[in-house]
Amino acid sequence: MAVNNTLKRIHIFNxxxxxxxxxAFDDTIRDLLADxxxxxxxxxxxxxxxxxxxxxDFARAVAQASLVIPxxxxxxxxxxxxxxPVPVRYMPFTFVIKLLGTLEKYKKTLxxxxxxxxxxxxxxxxxxxxxxxxxxxxxCAGYFKxxxxxxxxxxxxxAAPSLLLCGNGIPGKNVWLYKNMKNFNAGLFLxxxxxxxxxxxxxxxxSTEHWDGRMYWFFKALKKPWxxxxxxxxxxxxVLLLIEKIKH
Numbered sequence: 001m002a003v004n005n006t007l008k009r010i011h012i013f014n015x016x017x018x019x020x021x022x023x024a025f026d027d028t029i030r031d032l033l034a035d036x037x038x039x040x041x042x043x044x045x046x047x048x049x050x051x052x053x054x055x056x057d058f059a060r061a062v063a064q065a066s067l068v069i070p071x072x073x074x075x076x077x078x079x080x081x082x083x084x085p086v087p088v089r090y091m092p093f094t095f096v097i098k099l100l101g102t103l104e105k106y107k108k109t110l111x112x113x114x115x116x117x118x119x120x121x122x123x124x125x126x127x128x129x130x131x132x133x134x135x136x137x138x139x140c141a142g143y144f145k146x147x148x149x150x151x152x153x154x155x156x157x158x159a160a161p162s163l164l165l166c167g168n169g170i171p172g173k174n175v176w177l178y179k180n181m182k183n184f185n186a187g188l189f190l191x192x193x194x195x196x197x198x199x200x201x202x203x204x205x206x207s208t209e210h211w212d213g214r215m216y217w218f219f220k221a222l223k224k225p226w227x228x229x230x231x232x233x234x235x236x237x238x239v240l241l242l243i244e245k246i247k248h
Contacts (some may be wrong), residue, residue, distance in 0.1 A: 010084045010085055012075065012079060012084070013240055015044075015062060016063065016065070016068050017070055017075060018067050018068050019087040020087070020090075029102045030106060033162060033187070038187065039067065039188050039189065040061065040066060040177055040178060040188075040189045041066065041190040042065040042067070042174055043095070044071065045072050046233075057178065057179065061175055070087050070089050071091070074234075075087065078237075081245065082245060082248065093194060093198055096165070096195045099190070100134060103131075103134055104131045107135075108135075108162035109159075109161045110127070110136050110137065110162065111137055111139065111156055112124055112127075112136065112165055112167075113142060114166050114168055114193070114196050115142055115167055115169050116169065119196070120142075120196075122199075123139075123200050126200075127199060138155060153184065157185055160186075160187070162188060164177070164184065164188070165190055165195075168196060177190075
């Protein structure tokens with residue numbers, strides 16, 4: 001659960017979602033670090049919202065997370081429709097940049113895990129240049145074999161980073177962090193595959209205007225027209241909203 005007393009948490013379809021205003025960002029991260037606990041941060045997309053309704057490890061990871069940050073406008077629309085406080089939607093890359101800035105401010109440490117050896121080295125170098133006051137205490141490539149996992153988690157535990165930031169190449173993504181939490185020390189834990197791709201120069205950052213614009217998802221659908229099947233989850237979402245509205 002969220003530990004900051006000023007942080008509000010709502011539930012949509014019984015799924016926790018935190019309201020993290022920009023002005024409370026710094027204090028919230030500082031408080032999470034100060035309590036010496038383990039705190040997973042999860043970016044919750046529209047697909048993730050529906051996935052978290054089911055009985056699976058991802059649902060359990062979301063339920064136990066200290067911060068659940070919405071990335072979908074539909075989550076905000078659901079909150080409005082249900083007359084709940086409306087959370088703040090963050091672009092994952094923007095959130096991570098703010099988080100790294102806060103960690104640098106308080107002289108904290110970072111461990112990177114994910115991607116292949118060459119790209120993760122590029123990511124590490126770029127972050128060192130961008131956040132010189134943030135100490136990177138280790139890194140490991142992803143796509144590792146199962147029998148290497150124990151050594152990797154032990155290395156992370158020994159490094160005891162303030163933030164373990166994971167990207168593509170980590171099996172199970174958020175679920176991997178959730179399941180391995182017992183193997184780590186206190187700190188923050190976050191998976192953001194897209195961020196690593198941008199840090200490595202493999203993917204262009206989406207502009208804020210594009211992210212906030214109504215045409216973003218339209219153009220995304222044009223690039224991948226087979227995603228029309230996502231109409232069915234959207235219909236499920238509408239039915240769930242109506243049921244939730246009737247219940248309340």
